[in-house]
Amino acid sequence: MGKSLIPPGGGDDNNIEPVDLKSALEERYLAYALSTIMHRALPDVRDGLKPVHRRIMHAMRLLRLNPDQAYAKCARIVGDVMGKFHPHGDQAIYDALVRLAQDFAVRYPLVDGQGNFGNIDGDNAAAMRYTEARMTDVATLLLDGITEDAIDFRPTYNEEDEEPIVLPGAFPNLLANGSSGIAVGMATSIPPHNAAELCDAALHLIKKPDATVEELVAMVPGPDFPTGGILVEPAEQILEAYRTGRGAFRLRARWHKEDGGRGTWVIVVTEIPYQVQKSRLIEKIAELLIAKKLPLLDDIRDESAEDIRIVLEPKNRSVDPELLMESLFKLTDLENRFPLNMNVLSHGKVPNVLSLRDVLKEWLEHRKEVLIRRSRYRHGEIEKRLEVLGGYLIAYLNLDEVIRIIREEDHPKQQLMDTFSLTDNQAEAILNMRLRSLRKLEEFEIRKEFDALTEEKKQIEELLASDAKQWQTIGWEIANVRKKFGPDTPLGKRRTTFAEAPNHDVSDIHHAMIEKEPVTVVVSEKGWLRAMKGHLADFSALTFKEGDKLKLAFHAETTDKILIFTTGGKFYTIGANTLPGGRGHGEPVRIMVDMENDQDIVTAFVHNPAGKLLLASHEGNGFVVPETETVANTRKGKQIMNVKAPDEAKICSRITGDHVAIVGENRKLLVFALADIPEMGRGKGVRLQKYKDGGVSDIRTFAIEQGLTWQDAADRTFTRSKDELAEWIGARASAGRMVPKGFPRSGRFS
Incomplete structure (x- = not known):
């Protein structure tokens, strides 16, 4: 037997109802x-x-x-x-x-x-x-x-x-x-807007009901925040936001440079973005100062009284104030984004995301409905009053008879209504009149009021009958509101202004946010990275984990980007300031970037945006790539050289000169012009040297006029001039000839 849905009875269970x-x-x-x-x-x-x-x-x-x-x-x-x-x-x-x-x-x-x-x-x-x-x-x-x-x-x-x-x-x-x-x-x-601008747009919409959002945005160029600030959102983005009812506005603090004499200066912030708490903003900037995230800034002070006055002191006189502010805009709430999502109750019933035009249109429709309802109400009130005034006039014309009826009749109200054909309201009003209002002047006043109300009634009837008159009246009301809150009034004056955000180089801003200090980047054979403070001259004192040793070390600044090239043909970018310090053995590169387990580091070096690199795979394919193309913005890195197993990327060298010397594992050397190698952003490359078996051992680029130089195992330097290299100069992708006498046994140029 299945379980019953109804719980067991507990006294009076008439009201129990099973519910899913x-x-x-x-x-x-x-x-x-x-x-x-x-x-x-x-x-x-x-x-x-x-x-x-x-x-x-x-x-x-x-x-x-x-x-x-x-x-x-x-x-x-x-x-x-x-x-x-x-x-x-x-x-x-x-x-x-x-x-x-x-x-x-x-x-x-x-x-x-x-x-x-x-x-x-x-x-x-x-x-x-x-x-x-x-x-x-x-x-x-x-x-x-x-x-x-x-x-x-x-x-x-x-x-x-x-x-x-x-x-x-x-x-x-x-x-x-x-x-x-x-x-x-x-x-x-x-966001809040300027009332005078909204009134202008509404008046335009009354004159031209099919006006486009573009026309309205010409009158309402953007929000007007109570706290002022500068809007740096591009005009086309603002237009799109108002057209769709969704978007965002970039708002910045207003600031100016104040000279302090003898070449010193400070920056004074006088307006901060909307809904930003001043105290919290200053705390955040102070925290960044302590954490050395703002190397261009020396101190911050709040000198606000009634008005906002935040004083920013630069590190020294040579700091670029624009750059200092850009770094602050990037890291703090001195710049924020205010979202626009015009999700409102349309007609008071349906939630809907409306455009600027729809919002103004619905407001105008509401104003029209209010005008019609108020006019009808006033019309009704006038009719009631005219009825009473009509009764008063009859009473004045027959005053003696009215007084007689009131004094002598048992039912004066009914008698008045029968004698003078009055309505109930009129008779009631006559009976409620005060004796003092029976003077002669009163009749004149009543006639005057009667005529004025009759004229007003006629006007209201004309208004209710004409759509054009209704919109004209609404326009007049809106024009009065505009006058009251116009741009020349203290409350109506626009507070938020418009500007274009200055275009600073991203790397300049990046540098402005990092304190510049010398470091030595150390990479171990097993792929552990660290940054030692200062520029070390002697690398022999460096210690490593057991079974690990030095792969390469080089000098850098904390503001530099470090590029890492792997055997899979990928480049990874790491900020020198983010590298672990030199106290331990550092951290494995695989923790810092998403590098595949079967790949190793080929080399690492400081990024030079003006430089070009020569990449080569083990099988002897290669191409030239501009260094700017190799910078990766994510942990995933950037695939530059396409290699298929068992081939792998083997060499990445910065280009100097106009010729290439390539030596294979078969100890054959080939020299050819650098111009023969194509420049690409990504690819497999072209054949650099031909091998029966084995692959590339080393590559060097050099200026042919100065000759080719190499060091042997005993650190002796050998140089072969252009003429002496004649027999090794050949076409790209040829096999080359055996290396000259004195070439190192390692098969490498250094």
Whole structure:
């Protein structure tokens, strides 16, 4: 008998219902994910706010915290938001409120704070019982028309009250203040922009609804961060980001060189990238200084007061300030990338990644809907008032009869309605009139108001009937916002400027980040590498592991790149500064790079970008390669010479001169012109010398005018002139002739 899904009874088991765990989890997780996306993490494209911010604004409006009113304690605002609208923690609400007041976090603050609201160093705001707040002009623009049926309300979480689904949003808040949030399976990241530029783009879109993103980007050239900085992203990348709604912006700190007299100078940083904590930035630079990662920098000081002032002292006067800053940009948050991912709730319902044009279009559509709803509401209010005024006029024309009816009749309201054909509202209004308003002047005032309202009603009806008039009105509203936050106002002035990042040679920047010190690179036969401090003159004192010995050693600087050539024809690149120190026996090369186990090191040397190398395999194939082609950027190395087993790469020598001398294991020497060997970036090469059996023993390049030189085992130097080499000079790929008298038995030139 199979197990029952229903658990054993425990008293009243009428309510037990078997549920499949998988479907239950899916259903509940989906509900959680949707709630996070819709009600927490993503902003609405229409007002640019998340629910918590919208609820803060609404609560502040109900508390009448207008820009011209007194401040109220933040604790009171947070209490109202939490108690009536937002059933979450008070600290979360207060954090959101604080951020809306920080001028370094929000481009156009929605909250005007009084007290300690935190700073750019990352210090927190004071507790909510100490701080006070009220709304700013931007917030009042967002709320403008909320009482005129401009938007829908929904019941709050306990259904005791109502809250707005979206704000009327007369300010382009989504793009002007930006937004960021992480939902489930999606995120949003929108940088702040300049409101005047957004208004210009919106006005252009009203005039030309099919405007392209290129036209709009001409007016909104890029983000405008509250902390300023310099945008060094290429224009075409910015355009692409706005077209697709995804991208990133490279933002750099603003700096200038300040002369200190007698040739000394310092660099002063006055603006840092958005969302970078100043204190953390300075700590990071100080850590790099101590770790000797910034050899061009001597000291860093924070001299900031109200404005940012970070002072950087160079190591000496000859340091290039541009290069010093490039090294800092590369290693620290003085340069960062701000992502753009315009993932917003489109029409308040669907999460969608929108382009710049789509975002502005949806905002304009929302503004149109708000205008129509407000106009209809006003139309209704005017009709109600005109009805009452009509009743008043009838009362004035028949004042004595009205007074008689009110004084003598038992049911004056019904009698008034029957006698003068009044509506219920009109009769009620007449009965509620005060005696003082029966004076002569009042009739004139009522006629004036009646005519004015009739004219306004006519205008509203014309507006509601004409699409062109509606867009004209929206354009007028946006133009007013632009005037209020124009480029000539302190708040509206653009803070982030544009520039092109200077093109410095990557190797120069690389050098600027490494302290230049002399080292001796030591390579053992078994492939162990190390870097001894200083330039050693005597290599005989070097010690190795048992059974290992010196393969080669050479002098270098810590700023150099070391190239390693292996028998598999691959080149690997290692920074001399990354080599293990000389205290032990170093480390095996296979730990530093991904070198195959069946390959060995042929040679290692300091990279010279201007140099050329002659590569040769054991079987006598070879070619010339420019040294710049051999630099590998990854651990995997770079395959330059193609060799198939049993052949292997055997020789790599730097080229000097115009001729090649090659000697085989058969002790035959051949001399031919270097020009006969092709220059390639990669390949097998061409035949250099012909052998019946065996292969290459050694190769040397030399200048024919100076002759060929070699040393024998007793360190004696032999030189053969051009004429003396005549019988060995031949065509490339020929066999050559037996080596001249005095050539070393080792078959090598040195």
